Amino acid sequence: MDQSQARLLTKAAIFDQLSAQTLDRLAEGATGSVFRRGNVVFARGGTATGMYVVVSGNLKLSQVTREGVEHVMELLQEGDSFGEAALLTNRLHLVTATAVTECKLLHIRRQTLLAELDHDQELARRLIGTLSDRLYRQTSDMENVLLLTATGRVARFIFRRLKDNGSKISRRVALPFRKCLIASHLNMTPEHFSRTLRDLTMIGLIKVQGGMVDIIEVDKLRDAAGLMRAAEFAHAAE
Amino acid sequence: MDQSQARLLTKAAIFDQLSAQTLDRLAEGATGSVFRRGNVVFARGGTATGMYVVVSGNLKLSQVTREGVEHVMELLQEGDSFGEAALLTNRLHLVTATAVTECKLLHIRRQTLLAELDHDQELARRLIGTLSDRLYRQTSDMENVLLLTATGRVARFIFRRLKDNGSKISRRVALPFRKCLIASHLNMTPEHFSRTLRDLTMIGLIKVQGGMVDIIEVDKLRDAAGLMRAAEFAHAAE
DNA sequence: TGCCTAATTTGATATGGATCAAAAAGCGCG
DNA sequence: CGCGCTTTTTGATCCATATCAAATTAGGCA
Numbered sequence: 031m032d033q034s035q036a037r038l039l040t041k042a043a044i045f046d047q048l049s050a051q052t053l054d055r056l057a058e059g060a061t062g063s064v065f066r067r068g069n070v071v072f073a074r075g076g077t078a079t080g081m082y083v084v085v086s087g088n089l090k091l092s093q094v095t096r097e098g099v100e101h102v103m104e105l106l107q108e109g110d111s112f113g114e115a116a117l118l119t120n121r122l123h124l125v126t127a128t129a130v131t132e133c134k135l136l137h138i139r140r141q142t143l144l145a146e147l148d149h150d151q152e153l154a155r156r157l158i159g160t161l162s163d164r165l166y167r168q169t170s171d172m173e174n175v176l177l178l179t180a181t182g183r184v185a186r187f188i189f190r191r192l193k194d195n196g197s198k199i200s201r202r203v204a205l206p207f208r209k210c211l212i213a214s215h216l217n218m219t220p221e222h223f224s225r226t227l228r229d230l231t232m233i234g235l236i237k238v239q240g241g242m243v244d245i246i247e248v249d250k251l252r253d254a255a256g257l258m259r260a261a262e263f264a265h266a267a268e
Numbered sequence: 269m270d271q272s273q274a275r276l277l278t279k280a281a282i283f284d285q286l287s288a289q290t291l292d293r294l295a296e297g298a299t300g301s302v303f304r305r306g307n308v309v310f311a312r313g314g315t316a317t318g319m320y321v322v323v324s325g326n327l328k329l330s331q332v333t334r335e336g337v338e339h340v341m342e343l344l345q346e347g348d349s350f351g352e353a354a355l356l357t358n359r360l361h362l363v364t365a366t367a368v369t370e371c372k373l374l375h376i377r378r379q380t381l382l383a384e385l386d387h388d389q390e391l392a393r394r395l396i397g398t399l400s401d402r403l404y405r406q407t408s409d410m411e412n413v414l415l416l417t418a419t420g421r422v423a424r425f426i427f428r429r430l431k432d433n434g435s436k437i438s439r440r441v442a443l444p445f446r447k448c449l450i451a452s453h454l455n456m457t458p459e460h461f462s463r464t465l466r467d468l469t470m471i472g473l474i475k476v477q478g479g480m481v482d483i484i485e486v487d488k489l490r491d492a493a494g495l496m497r498a499a500e501f502a503h504a505a506e
Numbered sequence: 507t508g509c510c511t512a513a514t515t516t517g518a519t520a521t522g523g524a525t526c527a528a529a530a531a532g533c534g535c536g
Numbered sequence: 537c538g539c540g541c542t543t544t545t546t547g548a549t550c551c552a553t554a555t556c557a558a559a560t561t562a563g564g565c566a
Contacts, residue, residue, distance in 0.1 A: 095494070101414045101415055103407065114400065115404045115407065118396055119401050121404060124408060147396075148389065154392040158385075158392065158399065159357065161396065163357050165399060166354065168403065168410070169341065169353065169406070172406070173339075173362065175410075177339055178333075179522080180523070209543075217414055219525080221523090221524080221525085221544090221546085222522090222524075224544060224546085228546090418552075418553070446514095456553075457554060459554080460554075462515050462516080
């Protein structure tokens, strides 16, 4: 069982390509578990007991106001990891993690991770890299929410998917989550998201069929996303 | 010179209490410099050459849309450090760092930091801690912007200042930056910020004199800030 | 000390996006 | 393959906050 868990760990970028010994030791302190749609993995305000790796399925990290308005901070897929920040600062969870489809997770206990961190320099470097990445990405998310209009956020979301897929050929991307989740993540209502998609279709930038989006005018979409051209700002488009 | 620089480094939480040797080696790869109000330390899109420690003065980290709208992501004071994320992910700066008052900075070269990271386990741990902290705080900022109304954001801003000062006695806090900078950081126009401050004054929660704010009704202010009580959620109020 | 410019406040108006209500489309499942 | 629940779309209205314009106040410095 540990054997296979060690292999599962490498799904996450953070643990990929670490030494077999390190992986084994981490796997020993890891527990696999399954959550069904709607199950809460941890809740805002709870103590952080460890970090998680998504083996399969989708989850959301979200916050809810006292009035009951929910905002999806992050949408997670296979290979993502989460829960590190609260773990390492030894503070309470700021977000609630909920399964949005059935999903399998690995939980790595706080102690296991901290101990291993002292053993393995490379793991420390990896963790530093992961945290920096997340910070960088979150800054970029912040930028989206604050500086772009709703249309821009939607356009950018679609555009990013196109790049992530590495599909230089295909101009079709799949929306990886239910639309209302994406809407919340983009800080807008489902209604507004729907209308925005319709508007982008009407001006001929995209075509939508269910959860599939065909990009008709890549350049114009990039424009709508407010992204600078490669020449201006090579990497930052992310 | 290096001697004094090593001492200056300890201003930053991230370097505080490290071994003298580590500090000396870091100081060797560090350069002090002075910026006048309005000077740009680094610009969005630029390559990250190292990280910075604020020895004195104030700076802002901001982003600007193509239309020229600026948003202040972060306001920095003595003892803060910045520039780590882009440095460690080896990507381009997402934000522009600008001096808002005359300020003294220490710049630690990329190579120096990376090399020292391999030497000193404790530094690695510290860096992990700092990054996690920043991530945690940024999540909290995100929450402010997304979940709170303008009044709530202002109330929370004032409330945080009160706690940071550790002033259990005094109910007076100083706004540490120009109001228009704070407004932008809270994602609102200067006009709206001004009106909000006036509204909070009118309902008797605070009193404003220039850059000074007296808090009249602490509990009601906390309420307006949308913060949960200690019993409900101890640490997360931050 | 008083001038000049930058910062803040006040007032009037405009708007992006939210909200509420209801119809239409998907979809799991017996 | 059709029933019932969930998700998405469409339509009508409303509100928080932005924008524009102008008056007032504060600060740096000659």
